[in-house]
Amino acid sequence: MDSLHHDMAKELFVKDIRKVAATALAATVLLVTAGCASDPGSSSGETPASAELTELISAAQAEGELTFYGDANETSLQQWTQGFTDEYGISVNVLRLPGSQLAQRFEQEQAAGQAQADIFSIADRVSMDKMVDAGYIAEYTPAGADLYPADQSEPGYYYPLQNGYFQTIAYNTSTLSADDIEAIQADPVKAAGDPKYSGKVGINMPQSSQQIAALYYDWTEGDASGTYGWPALEAIAANKPLIQSSATLVQSLVQGEVSIAVGITDSLEFSYVQQGAPIQFVYPTPTVGGYFSDAIVASAPHPNAAKLFMEWASTPAANELYTQITGTAPDNSEVEDDRDIVNQDWYTAPDTSQVWFDFISDPAFLEASSADGDFLQQWNTVFGYSG
């Protein structure tokens, strides 16, 4: 018993020492930076906020690292969070999984009291709302919150700090004439059904993601059914399209196996365009899209690093960095869209008023696309696809 007491006392002592050391370190950093802030050369008027921020920075640096759970693409997340590391010297561990797996994994961990994630970022708002309702998401409002689209935010919980992404119809320029390209730009859905592209069309199957299913639903049974309807898809089906999922289909398009590919996310295409691959794309009207929501996890093992990350990530500079890495359109109102691609004749940024975001909570769509609904069955029949 005695030795146990002794050990415990020793452990407490060591912990105390550590705490004291950390506090002392934080205080020193605070004093030094506060000194800088009162320097006449620095900008005035933000002293109280700066002091708070300085305190947050030192607390975050004492935690030393951050774990980011996200479903955006791996390279974007790595390079973006590297910006945070470069700024504050706090390393970021990224866990990237496909959205649905990420949500399941996160939910399992939270229900089991397994505190791993500091930041949770996911494109599916229904999943994010579920996590908020379950109490897994911390309340936090970063200073830059107002700069982001309010209709994609849940004030006090999550904000779309990573840009949106939208579905496109893409084409390979090396296999097409200028007239062909003009026709595709004018009406991409109709062009994909033009018999001249028989055997040269690829299409993403609606089973590969809910968003792709929503795109086809919108055209055939949703708001745009008057413009397109099933006959538009039947025309594409008559071209005997190659049916692949996104990552393989973009590959088939880039190498020229197909000339037109229907239903590829723009975020998959930007990097190919930047590298000079012979592809271009157009946003059909209407299209579907979504934003990634970013939030702090209630049980975050590094809560201060998480807060600091949200502060950093909501700045225009961080959004600019994300824009530059991904090629997607900036969604921070203070960031100008000066991407090279904007100056290309063929590129028109998506008109967000023509984008269907609410499919995730649309009862008719959810019913039709569920296992008991008939939408996927109908699509399969039209394309002669077995699912």
Next chain:
Amino acid sequence: MTMLDLPGVPVGEAGGTATQAVAVPPGRRRGKGLRPPSALAVVIFILLLGLVAGPTIMVFVGALQSEAPGLPNNHFSWDAVYRVYLSGQFYGSLLGTLGVAVVTAALSVVFGGVAAWFLTRVAVPLRKLWEFGLILPLFLSPFVGALAWLLLAAPNSGMINVNLRWMLNLPQDAVLVDVMTLPGVIFVMLLFYVPYAYLFISAALRNMDPSLEEASSMNGRGTFLTALRVTLPMMRPAIVASFFFVAVLATGVFVIPAVLGLNTSFSPLAVEVYRAMTVFPADPPTGAALGTLLFWFTLAGVYLYRRSVKNAGRYVTLSARATRPRLIRLPVGRWVAAAFFAIYFLLAAVLPYLTLVLMSLTPFAITDLRKVELSFAGIVQVWKRPDVATAFGNTIVLGLVVPTVVVLIGLGIAYVVVRERGRLGAIIDYLGTFPIAVPGIVFATGILWLYVRTPIYATVFVLVIALVGAYMPQGARFASAGLIQIDRSLEEAARMNGAGKLRMLFTVTFPLLRPSLLSAWTLLFVFATREVNEAVILSGPKSRPLSVLAWNYVEQGSLQQAAVVGLFLTVVMAVGMLFARFVLRAKLDSSNL
């Protein structure tokens, strides 16, 4: 349930050898005087409960829930089981999957068997090289292999078509090869399954007593009649065993038709499982129930497979004396065979690997060789990632620990099953083969549900536990195949001289089995290094192996980076193989399996 448990198994029947008499001694105390299970059997049983039975049971539990187990609103529900088993929604998938599995297995066995016969019986020039070429596709993940073939032989834009068009002055729409057709898909699938059949059948061919074949040809039967009338019947157990092994494996892999855009007339079960687990809105109970559906069929396959493996012992020679069958000198045939093997080597190994190198050196797919510009940018980009060192480390941990533990436990299983038998032995045998019957993604989810509340969660150890469980069947099968050939009296001598069981295992059995255990180790090293389905589900931010990085690159369409990681993985595997070959002196060929 197993053959050894059945009364009246003929012992030492015609064609049998001393092995049978030793392995199944007459007068075994079966039926009444039940031997109490040995301490070793109990330890192995407990290990298997944790590694295999736990996650498998979790899958069944998960199938009977309304949501994933462990979530707050979850409750008992028959819905998923009803949907999968009774609603009829998945019957088409099931039949189609079984059909493809059987056809794939049959073709693999035919090609693997013919290749094995030529490489073990005919004096084909450069045999070692061809054998290596046959096994090489195993190092490549099927996904990467399929992508390489998409780049090589797609009808409009494939490298072969595009370049032969300008080289031979053909019209722009000439199609010389097309891999995106049913025969094309079958061809690529066979590249990945023929090696298994080949390994099984050639091992049996090498270990077969050649005197019967010699007697046949002395009596005037020609080479091919001897092969058909003597060799083939004697190979029956190995053929049946490899057929079921490949069929069970083939129910799980559908990535090749998916990548090559083949529209099958059914949706493969493995794809349905994947969608249930990963596409919004996810339905883990249905995924788990689908996993249990495959389980029954694969279990039936495993039962038949075990039967044929049990019989295989009867056809194997006991002693370690050299039984090199004489090589037939087909004067023309051996050159024709060599030409076929050379073409196979080119298609299975050289072209896919060259494509992989090209992919890693070009920012995006350019199939016209005149336009290709090479750069190391992709390699630099991957190399500079902050987590690439950790991923290397994790891959090496998996590559070293998983095969070692699997081989050791596999040896224990084999000893209990082959030598001690008894009821517990039969249970252990089945437990040890369970994981092959559960799709990897479902098995890993079972592990996740089981371990999410423990401190080792999200570390590389959970991954080790998952992979050890998943590869247990391979470990047990390699060890018991080796053990069945070893004379029991050698072990008995050790025991008589006072050695304990563990001492005997390590001083007698282990050294005798060393060649086949090392071959097993090497093959498992390759599997553990390239495994991705389970690693994706179980690895945490700091425990991701290289294979998961590659998979994430593929997911985001960055094939260059995926190819770079694929090459890194190949380097790790090559180093591991060289280590096994020259330091441990293991041979990865069929003669030791």
